[in-house]
Amino acid sequence: MDPRRRTLGALAVALSVAGCGATADDDDVDPRVDAAPPGDARPITCDNSPPAWVGRCEIAGTGEHCTGVPGEERVFVELGTSDDMYMVLGPQGARMFVLAVRTQDIYPGDPDEPASPDNPEVDLRLGRADVGTEIARYRGRPLFSPGDPGMLDAAGLFVIIDGTGGTLVGEQLLVGAEVVDRDGEFRCGTATFRAMGP
Amino acid sequence: MFRAFALVAGLLASGCADDGASVPPDAVVYDAAPPIDGPDGGFVCPQDAVRRSGRHRLFLQGHGATPDQNNVYPMLHEWGEDGSDAILCDDALFVDDKNEDGVWQPGEEPLPLGPEALVHGEHFLVGPGAFAEFSTTLCEDITGDVTFYIPNFDVTGSEALHQLFVVHDGAEQLIAQAIDAEAGNSGYNPFVRQLAGDDPVAVPGDTLLLRSTNLNGYQFSVMVWNPPSEYESWILVDVP
Numbered sequence: 047m048d049p050r051r052r053t054l055g056a057l058a059v060a061l062s063v064a065g066c067g068a069t070a071d072d073d074d075v076d077p078r079v080d081a082a083p084p085g086d087a088r089p090i091t092c093d094n095s096p097p098a099w100v101g102r103c104e105i106a107g108t109g110e111h112c113t114g115v116p117g118e119e120r121v122f123v124e125l126g127t128s129d130d131m132y133m134v135l136g137p138q139g140a141r142m143f144v145l146a147v148r149t150q151d152i153y154p155g156d157p158d159e160p161a162s163p164d165n166p167e168v169d170l171r172l173g174r175a176d177v178g179t180e181i182a183r184y185r186g187r188p189l190f191s192p193g194d195p196g197m198l199d200a201a202g203l204f205v206i207i208d209g210t211g212g213t214l215v216g217e218q219l220l221v222g223a224e225v226v227d228r229d230g231e232f233r234c235g236t237a238t239f240r241a242m243g244p
Numbered sequence: 245m246f247r248a249f250a251l252v253a254g255l256l257a258s259g260c261a262d263d264g265a266s267v268p269p270d271a272v273v274y275d276a277a278p279p280i281d282g283p284d285g286g287f288v289c290p291q292d293a294v295r296r297s298g299r300h301r302l303f304l305q306g307h308g309a310t311p312d313q314n315n316v317y318p319m320l321h322e323w324g325e326d327g328s329d330a331i332l333c334d335d336a337l338f339v340d341d342k343n344e345d346g347v348w349q350p351g352e353e354p355l356p357l358g359p360e361a362l363v364h365g366e367h368f369l370v371g372p373g374a375f376a377e378f379s380t381t382l383c384e385d386i387t388g389d390v391t392f393y394i395p396n397f398d399v400t401g402s403e404a405l406h407q408l409f410v411v412h413d414g415a416e417q418l419i420a421q422a423i424d425a426e427a428g429n430s431g432y433n434p435f436v437r438q439l440a441g442d443d444p445v446a447v448p449g450d451t452l453l454l455r456s457t458n459l460n461g462y463q464f465s466v467m468v469w470n471p472p473s474e475y476e477s478w479i480l481v482d483v484p
Binding site: 088114116136137138140142160161163165169183184185186187188189202203204206208 | 307308313315368374375377397407457458460
């Protein structure tokens with residue numbers, strides 16, 4: 047492959063911000079009107095199931111937001127109703143929120159197998175609080191680790207915002223978390239926060 | 245020349261059957277292959293499903309496309325108007341067939357072709373355990389012979405697991421898997437593997453599912469870059 051072509055491609059990706067999702071048609075759509083992708087128009091809600099709590103991700107002992115650099119020690123931090131949440135920029139310009147989930151009494155997963163179906167499946171859906179439908183989503187099988195006594199945490203869950211990331215600054219957002227472990231134990235929860243730059 | 249091929253591809257839509265069946269030129273697009281009834285009598289083979297003997301090239305849809313409610317993206321598999329072999333399945337046209345044997349082999353690069361319906365957008369897998377899924381419907385059983393061709397944006401140290409399953413009534417049969425631990429350079433170098441996997445037991449209506457998972461949190465994405473380009477991801481499966 048022509049290295050120059052590769053470089054140009056990488057540059058184009060970097061300039062495209064997020065590099066995915068945006069089309070010419072998107073420019074004509076007010077994201078406030080209906081930002082939910084047709085894939086899942088369910089409202090972001092949680093019933094009376096046993097709880098999961100959505101928090102933010104901090105680098106242990108520093109108070110700094112998680113950045114995505116592999117190896118950083120990530121911990122769950124409880125999210126207050128009026129807290130701000132800062133987006134981080136990925137290496138290709140995508141904005142993302144780095145979240146964490148806490149729950150209890152589930153099978154936490156296999157620490158040696160990140161892709162193991164025994165790991166709990168976590169589904170995070172993010173939307174504007176006043177609309178309540180999905181604009182971004184994370185799915186993964188992260189390992190849950192012991193947190194506060196009796197609690198299990200998964201920190202460093204990256205919800206990637208496509209081309210609309212910049213429009214979210216200052217907006218009140220709603221995030222819903224669903225956790226299902228290998229035995230079918232279900233947990234859910236929601237949280238709100240104000241989106242902050244970059 | 246590539247533009248000409250792309251134009252032909254656009255005009256024809258593509259398919260991968262090898263029986264060479266012909267139908268009148270005014271036949272309805274995508275209607276060349278008869279529906280296949282499933283065991284429950286109610287199943288009708290979808291238009292873009294895997295059917296007919298031969299090798300099928302299935303393109304992974306980009307992130308800008310519409311996933312289903314479970315956030316699973318389609319594998320694109322289009323059929324020709326006349327039910328004949330698809331241009332995108334013809335390796336003599338689809339790749340720079342260096343040895344001119346008409347069969348794609350590792351080391352031969354795709355030409356910038358691709359289905360018209362393919363949408364741009366790479367799938368970022370950020371954080372250990374993050375995954376993306378792609379699926380299509382099987383109307384025939386397949387062999388365990390599988391090829392992965394997955395350009396990616398990664399860094400040295402990244403590890404991603406690609407797994408192909410047949411899903412029947414919610415149960416996953418693993419057909420083949422491979423770990424991409426190749427040294428990355430933040431380019432779009434493809435991860436290419438030809439695998440002799442486990443021959444599944446598939447029935448019409450089963451789902452073919454590809455799951456790509458970030459294993460260690462290093463930067464990795466499954467590329468679908470501004471089609472038609474050579475930075476598209478696809479797999480090959482065989483119907484006996």
